[in-house]
Amino acid sequence: MGKAKHLNLTDVIHRALIVNPGDVEPLVNYLGMDRKTLSFEKGQLHKTAEALAKYLQEMGSNDIATFFRGGGVEYTEVVLDVAEKLGAKDARDDKTVEENEGIILRKLFADALDQMSVGERRQLFSSMGIRETEIPYGSAGTILVQLLLKNFGGFATYRISLIVANMVARTLLGSGLSFATNAALTRTIGTLLGPIGWAASAAWLVVDLAGPAYRKTVPAVVHVAMLRQMLMNRINIGVVGHGSTGKDSLVKAVFGVDTGNVHPVAGSTVDAKIYELGTSGAVHLVNYPGFNDASKDVDERVLDMLPYTDVFLMVVDLSRGVSGLDVSTLDSLKEFGRPILVCLNKADLPRPKDREALLQAARDRLQGVEMVETAFDPDPRLGVNAPMNCRAVYEWVLQRVSEDGKETSHIPKSEHV
Structure with a gap:
């Protein structure tokens, strides 16, 4: 399995701002920054991310250290300082910032579990899809966290980050997190926290946040850790092709989503529609009807998804033959350096004598990419009664995404896979 790309503090905040500035609002509140000094307008987001990162790093040092250093400390040092304050003993300077953030999240979650009754634990784990017979309800929180890791792998830290960050927001800001552009993510948090009342209680946060700096850096690091988990676990699947090639049929036949009955999420435009896949809130499919024109009217969120798309599924109508527009589209896709699978769709339509030539x-x-013959919406009159090669397409997506170091268990599939 590959290794996910490292994102520094400014990268995390910037990309989160592009996806939805509202997701960064709690960070601004924790740090207590003057909003008049920040701009959330297009073209200003990177500058705002730099300002937030700089301020957080300044808060991560005490007044004396700031005086002698002439500024803040490295974010890696801020994370280690917070870990020490919280008693997250496994955090070390020879680990990556992502690893140390994860250790902090799991420590806070284990502390929260220790404050819960057996009944509350049962409700929480049931809402996370873990069978009750597998849950040692009376065990320490650290053991229960290990159980989550066993069941969900790296995706467990993503789920934990949502819960812990939401708990911190409810405790310190008086309300939970709201993900306006991600209905699935909002539903996920509601499912995980809805059945029980412990999330609104501050009893779990036993650490003494002595001094104004810790009151800012502890919740800020938790929130940044959650934003990073959202970015690291977010999977963008790009579906590219021109009119009537069968892109919507692909989405339904492979992933089980009927785009005719599902509204695109916020950020969609005439040229690019974004759909949530599954219930995790972490998987998005971006449908580009005319890829060569996709950048004319799309908003900044969609433009961000292009370079950060994990895989591209390019759909070509085999029965019509490959056009010059198909060739130029593929050339454009190759510039992003991401895996591409060309689906030669409607492979059931050509006559046998024409099929091999096509x-x-x-x-x-269409050279330099992998190809697969497909029939996502076959004509039963031609003897093909079920979509063809859906499993091959789905498994290709899983393999390529996992090679990039991402968890794939939450990518939905249709009955044809």
Whole structure:
């Protein structure tokens, strides 16, 4: 498995701002920054991210250290300082900032579990999809956290980050987090926290946040850790192709989502529609009807998804043959350096004598990428009664995403896979 790309503090905040500035609002509140000094307008987001990162690093040092250093400390040092304050003993300077953030999240979650009754634990774990027979309800919180890691792998830290960050927000800001552009994520948090009342209680936060700096850095680091987990676990699947090639049929046949019955999420435009896949809130599919024109009217969120798309599924109508527009589209996709699978769709339509010639032409004109023959919405009159090669497409996506170091268990699939 590959290793996910490292994001520094400014990167995390900047990309989160692009996805939805509202997701960064709690960080601004924790730090107590003057909003008049920050701009959330297009073209200003990176500058705002730099200002937030700089202020957080300044808060991570005490007045004397700031005086002698002439500024703040490195964010890695801030994280280690917070870990020490919280008693997260496994955090060390030879680990990555992502690893140390995860240790902090799991420590806080274990502390929260220790404050819960057996009944509350049962409700929480049930809402996370873990069978009750597997839950040692009377065990220490650290053991229960290990159980989560066993069941969900790296995705467990993502789920934990949502819960812990929401608990901190309820405790310190008086209300939970709201993900306006991500209904699935909001539902996930509601499912995990809704059945029980412990999340609104401050009893779990036993650490003494002595001094104004800790009252800022502890919740800020928790929130940044959650934003990082959201970015690291966010999977963007790009579906590219021109009119009537079968992109919507692909989404339904492979991932089980009927785009005719599902509204695109915020950030969608005429040229690019974004759909939530599954219930995790971490998987998005971006449908680009005319890729060469996709950048004309799309908003900044969609433009961000292009370079950060994990895989591209390019749909070509094999029965019509490969066009010059298909070739130029593929050339544009290659510039992003991401895995591409060309789905030669409607492979059930050509006559046998024409099919091989069309396939060879596709191989000759669309070189340097993997291909698969598909029929996402076959014509039963031609003897094909079920979508063809859906499993091959789905497994290709899983393999390529996992090679990038991301968890894939939450990517939904249809009955045809």
